[in-house]
Amino acid sequence: MKITPILSAALVLALLSGLSACKKPEEAVGPAQKAGAAIDDAGAKVAAKLHEPIDKARQVGQQVQDAANETSDKIKEATDDAGKGIDKATEEVGKKVERAGEKIQESVKK
Secondary structure, X not given: OOHHHHHXXXXXXHHHHHHHHOOOOOOXXXXXXXXXHHHHHHHHHHHHHHHHHHHHHHHHHHHHHHHHHHHHHXXXXXXXXXXXXXXXXXXXXXXXXXXXXXXXXXXXXX
8 A cells, every 4th residue: 555655645746736837926917907007107207208308497497506606706706806906096096196295295395
């Protein structure tokens, strides 16, 4: 009766391999799920297309902001330079007025 355990083991192996071959996928994909996935994919593509111009607009906005900041810095530098020039001109005019006053006083003394 040694044939029975060998036959039993062979039968068990045959059943196990038969069951594993007939195994259903863990998640069966039906037509509704396929349609849902297609809608999700289409929505993602549309969202990506909509974000492209928004991203470009943000880039352009940042470039405009950077250019405005740079222009502002240049205007400030030019204003500072002009202020220094005005201060120097005022000082020179003051010296000339002082010299003219001294000349007037000298001419009065003579």
